[in-house]
Amino acid sequence: MPKDRLSGRQQAILEFITGFLEENGYPPTIREIGKACGITSTSVVNYNLNKLERDGHLSRDREVSRGLRLADALPGNLVRIPLVGRIVASEPVPMPSDPAVLGEDKGIELTRDIxxxxxxxxxxxxxxxxxxxxxxxxxxxxxxxxxxxxQNGDLVAVWLTDREETTLKRIYMEGPLVRLQPANPTMQPIYIDDPSVIQVQGRVVAVVRQT
Amino acid sequence: MPKDRLSGRQQAILEFITGFLEENGYPPTIREIGKACGITSTSVVNYNLNKLERDGHLSRDREVSRGLRLADALPGNLVRIPLVGRIVASEPVPMPSDPAVLGEDKGIELTRDIxxxxxxxxxxxxxxxxxxxxxxxxxxxxxxxxxxxxQNGDLVAVWLTDREETTLKRIYMEGPLVRLQPANPTMQPIYIDDPSVIQVQGRVVAVVRQT
DNA sequence: TTGTATCATGAACGCGCGTTCTAAGTCAAG
DNA sequence: CTTGACTTAGAACGCGCGTTCATGATACAA
Structure with a gap:
């Protein structure tokens, strides 16, 4: 049964692990699982855990106390992204390599699926x-x-050397010239005939606005 | 030393725990910490862990294997927000109570600080x-x-009953009339003289754009 | 019936791992 | 120098906890 067609007991175990993990910050032991799910024997819990591992619902480290983790909520799902500075129209984009644009370790955390x-x-x-x-x-x-x-269609931050200006646009290479298309569809694109005046500083992955 | 004036050894321990936790999904044992930080004695690790706990950098559960968690990265820092539907200009905002606007449990995870x-x-x-x-x-x-x-200045989703239109604006009560101010500062506000035509559907907390 | 696969039980083995005790080295204050 | 607080070492104790084994109970197919 590779999918969620699991027994009530296994489902109870999964739910308990989830709750325990959230409450304590570390996984439960086999005996704690058994006690919570009304199972007196450790081998039964072990048996069901192996079952759940085989079905991909969790992974186990053998011979390690509390050595299990849920399949979802994988480690590394959360990324801490350093906030390296500010971006203004009149300056190039500061890069993370720049010396301490923001001294403190300010940052923002987002999930990998974003x-x-x-x-x-x-x-x-x-x-x-x-x-x-x-x-x-x-x-x-x-x-x-x-x-x-x-790549064509990427939303990128570009530094226009002739205008001395940073702007965020979608970029399209169209033969000899470059089209910079505003994200706002009601606005007109800019056409650049000399590609040397644009410097792509990076690609915009996401935008977050707190209100 | 209530702040980050901690010894190099304690800092190494903290960093190792962070990395271990991220990699394995469960905390390390005292002996694993000692081996990674070049400490041969378990009691020394135990001593430093108690120190770190007293200074608030982590918390421990006595007599429990791997019974420690970091002070930050507390559980509940991450919120799963259900994606309950779509918002269009021509309809009122769907509310989470609506019957299964999106059948599956789609959602987005964000951190509490956002x-x-x-x-x-x-x-x-x-x-x-x-x-x-x-x-x-x-x-x-x-x-x-x-x-x-x-409250005045909140960015809210309002349903304008007379225009049959949903819009996102900042709202200001100005005596007898209501001003709806677009977020884009280059655009003009709307003034409503009859407050009964507006229904506030909710306040916008954040906006996330994936590109 | 006799298989095989799935699932449950209880007990025992043995290392894992937190705890505790003794001892000693370092360093600043008296 | 001595004193005492802080830190590090090493070893031993003892329960914690994953593992394994022997035994059944169902359930379904041959």
Whole structure:
């Protein structure tokens, strides 16, 4: 039974583990599980745990006390993203390598299903209303990833060397020229005929706004 | 030393516990800590753990194997917010009580420092570009909280009964009339002279956009 | 009936692991 | 120097806890 067609006893065990983990911060022992689920024998609990592991609901470390973890709520589901600075229209994007743009270890935590894989993420807080055409306002936090190679349609932060301006746009390579498309569909794109004036600083992975 | 004036050994222990917890999903034993930090004696580890507990960096359960948890990363820091439906301009906001607007248990997880306290949160995915004036676009997820009493300046979802339209605006009670202020500062506010035509559906706590 | 697979029980084995005790080294105050 | 608080060592005690074994109880197919 690879799916959730599990016995009532196994379901009770799973629920108990979940609650125990949330309450105590560490997994229960076999005997604690048995006591909570009305099972007198440790081998029965062990048997059901192996069953649950085989079905992919949890994973176990042999010979280790409390050596089990749930399949969901995997470690690393939560990512701490450093808030490395502010982003304004009149300056290039500060990069995480910059010396201590924000001294303290400010940061924001998001789950992997929002930002995807990778550990080179960094966050910037938007200063000013210069990016309303990207539907990004003052105080918004943009999560970015350094982007070696850009793909068509990516929402990227670009530094326009000729205008001395940072902007967030979707980028499209269209033959000899580059189209920068605002996220706001009511606004007009910018066409660049000299690709050397644009520097892609990173790709926008997500935007978070607290109100 | 109530603050972070802790010895190098204690700092090493804390860091190891953090990493171990992230990697394995359960806390390390005293002996595992000692081995990783170059401490041969279990009593020394025990001594330092008690120290760290006294200073509030972690908490321990006596006589329990792996019975420790870090002070931060407390349980409940993460909130699972149900995604109960979509929000469009032409309909009132669906409420979490509505019968199964989204059958599956879709949801989004955020940390408490983003959404604040309270467990009555729900999430809606924006459909269409009707809320660009609130700097919210197609596909954005708005986190909302049912809002019994509205305060001036709150960003709220309102249903305008006369226009049959849902909109997200900041709300200000100004004597006899109500001002609905778009988040985009370049746009003009709406003034309502008859408060009965507006129904506040909830307060916007946060907005998340994945790109 | 006789298989095999699934699930439950209780007991025993043995290392895992927190605890505690004794001892000693370091360092600043008296 | 001595004193005492802080820190580190090493070893031993004893229950905690995962593992394994022997034994049945159902249930379904041959």
């Amino acid at each position: 930002v995807g894989v990778g550990d080179d993420l960094f966050a910037l807080q938007v200063k000013g209303d210069s990016m309303v055409d990207a539907m990004i306002g003052d105080g918004d936090i943009v999560i970015m990833r350094p982007h070696p190679n850009v | 959404v604040g306290v309270g467990d009555d949160l729900f999430a809606l995915q924006v459909k269409g570009d009707s809320m660009v004036d609130a700097m919210i676009g197609d596909g954005d997820i708005v986190i909302m909280r049912p809002h019994p009493n509205v």
